[in-house]
Amino acid sequence: MKLAKxxxxxxxxxxxxxxxxxxxxxxxxxxxxxxxxxxxxxxDSPENIIGKDLKxxxxxxxxxxxxxxxxxQQGGSVIGYLARMRMNTGEYFYVSADSKIIKxxxxxxxxxxxxxxxxxxxxxxxxxxxxxxxxxxxxxxxELRTPMTTIxxxxxxxxxxxxxxxxxxxxxxxxxxxxxxxxxxTERLWRAEMIAKGLSVCQPSNVDIWEKLSSSRKMMIPxxxxxxxxxxxxxxxxxxxxxxxxxxMFTHAILNLFDNAIKYSYPNTYVKVDGNRHWLDxxxxxxxxxxxxSSDEHDKIFERFYRSKKAVAMAPSGSGIGLVxxxxxxxxxxxKIEVKSVPxxxxxxxxxxxxxxxxxx
Amino acid sequence: xxQKILIxxxxxxxxxxxxxxxxxxxxxxxxxxxxxxxxxxxNQLDFDLVLLDIMLPSxxxxxxxxxxxxxxxxxxxxxxxxxxxxxxxxxxxxxxxLVTDQKILxxxxxxxxxxxxxxxxxxxELIDIVESCLGKV
Numbered sequence: 368m369k370l371a372k373x374x375x376x377x378x379x380x381x382x383x384x385x386x387x388x389x390x391x392x393x394x395x396x397x398x399x400x401x402x403x404x405x406x407x408x409x410x411d412s413p414e415n416i417i418g419k420d421l422k423x424x425x426x427x428x429x430x431x432x433x434x435x436x437x438x439x440q441q442g443g444s445v446i447g448y449l450a451r452m453r454m455n456t457g458e459y460f461y462v463s464a465d466s467k468i469i470k471x472x473x474x475x476x477x478x479x480x481x482x483x484x485x486x487x488x489x490x491x492x493x494x495x496x497x498x499x500x501x502x503x504x505x506x507x508x509x510e511l512r513t514p515m516t517t518i519x520x521x522x523x524x525x526x527x528x529x530x531x532x533x534x535x536x537x538x539x540x541x542x543x544x545x546x547x548x549x550x551x552x553t554e555r556l557w558r559a560e561m562i563a564k565g566l567s568v569c570q571p572s573n574v575d576i577w578e579k580l581s582s583s584r585k586m587m588i589p590x591x592x593x594x595x596x597x598x599x600x601x602x603x604x605x606x607x608x609x610x611x612x613x614x615x616m617f618t619h620a621i622l623n624l625f626d627n628a629i630k631y632s633y634p635n636t637y638v639k640v641d642g643n644r645h646w647l648d649x650x651x652x653x654x655x656x657x658x659x660x661s662s663d664e665h666d667k668i669f670e671r672f673y674r675s676k677k678a679v680a681m682a683p684s685g686s687g688i689g690l691v692x693x694x695x696x697x698x699x700x701x702x703k704i705e706v707k708s709v710p711x712x713x714x715x716x717x718x719x720x721x722x723x724x725x726x727x728x
Numbered sequence: 729x730x731q732k733i734l735i736x737x738x739x740x741x742x743x744x745x746x747x748x749x750x751x752x753x754x755x756x757x758x759x760x761x762x763x764x765x766x767x768x769x770x771n772q773l774d775f776d777l778v779l780l781d782i783m784l785p786s787x788x789x790x791x792x793x794x795x796x797x798x799x800x801x802x803x804x805x806x807x808x809x810x811x812x813x814x815x816x817x818x819x820x821x822x823x824x825x826l827v828t829d830q831k832i833l834x835x836x837x838x839x840x841x842x843x844x845x846x847x848x849x850x851x852x853e854l855i856d857i858v859e860s861c862l863g864k865v
Contacts, residue, residue, distance in 0.1 A: 442831075509783070509826045513739055516848040520745035523851045529752040541741045593740060634762075680804075682785055 390480040409454035426451040443468040514545035559688040569699035573609035594634040604642040620696035623689035628655040630682045652723040660708040669694040702726035731776040749851035
């Protein structure tokens with residue numbers, strides 16, 4: 368009697384509560400929903416939504432698969448996952464989901480249950496900004512601390528007499544390389560900040576492309592040597608003569624293209640810079656052997672702070688702002704950038720990746 | 729013969745400096761810089777301590793491992809720590825990391841990692857921690 372009373376109370380609570388509660392089976396079919404859940408998607412009663420596929424309420428149905436993958440990665444529960452959903456009228460809205468995987472007694476996944484709350488688009492944008500900022504701070508902290516640790520260790524070994532006379536030039540060279548790395552990073556940060564504030568100004572002057580490519584290559588050789596990567600530049604570019612460009616923007620664009628090409632290259636491969644002059648424009652391409660850059664990422668990689676999982680696995684350090692500088696160069700020079708990623712020599716995980724800068728002569 | 733330290737660190741320039749300091753303090757060292765090298769050494773863990781950077785790139789391993797390491801993101805080293813402990817449960821592992829995620833730090837503790845410190849760290853601090861992990865202080 369007491370149990371029946373408690374069950375009635377729970378059912379009553381489930382019916383009255385204003386937040387949307389749901390349960391699905393492992394194929395995403397809704398098996399349980401309260402009236403708030405039905406109303407959220409434009410239905411009169413839970414009976415009308417039960418039996419439907421929750422994926423169909425996502426604006427991008429593939430996000431459901433991604434969501435479940437995140438659930439598994441995070442140990443079976445997620446709080447505050449944001450998704451764009453649609454009502455039965457087609458109207459879009461945003462939800463924040465707190466969900467968990469349901470398992471049977473043997474530990475097999477049998478479905479997902481959780482709570483959905485409607486959130487404003489502005490709240491999502493704000494949250495993304497905060498998340499981006501957090502990710503960026505973590506990335507940049509890693510990227511700055513590693514060279515700092517190397518400088519500290521090399522300097523301390525020199526100071527404490529642990530470095531022999533024979534080893535001294537190598538140790539000093541390490542310090543110089545790591546300081547250059549830090550200099551590049553801080554410069555990149557400063558420029559990215561200027562771009563974000565709309566203060567990046569283009570001041571064209573005559574730029575010797577060959578000279579800029581050669582000096583950038585020289586700067587990048589020590590980093591490339593660590594992975595036994597050879598950098599070559601097509602000699603034909605020597606004949607180009609000066610081209611009107613913003614010197615600083617161009618320098619940072621190519622330094623970042625070199626840096627990325629090295630960072631995302633397999634060891635013992637190469638980075639090749641090629642050039643072609645056409646009637647009205649020139650094409651400068653940076654080619655390396657790296658992981659696949661899938662076509663849906665060709666735009667995303669130019670977004671501030673974006674780093675794909677593959678990129679993180681390949682190179683844990685990275686701020687996700689290098690290509691923002693390349694994009695800024697492209698936008699300020701009425702230029703274009705094209706990305707190509709094609710399989711390399713039957714090694715299915717290796718791809719020939721080419722970033723081509725196309726700008727007016 | 730000094731005790732042997734295995735240094736797993738993808739930044740070779742840094743690993744060499746740490747090795748130099750540890751050798752000066754009387755230890756023998758071996759450096760491995762890639763996940764593939766780690767895989768090759770897992771069955772010959774003839775060391776007294778492992779110094780591990782848990783953020784290792786995974787460009788040189790099989791597709792199966794690569795798929796996992798994409799899931800791990802930056803924490804391939806957590807998997808390495810587990811593999812080492814499965815083979816040599818008493819092996820002290822000292823992690824130098826930039827990870828601040830409490831969940832990962834808790835997992836490292838669960839695996840049996842004896843110490844986790846953040847970069848930057850001086851060579852002197854590194855030697856002190858190694859000695860303390862080996863029960864010398």
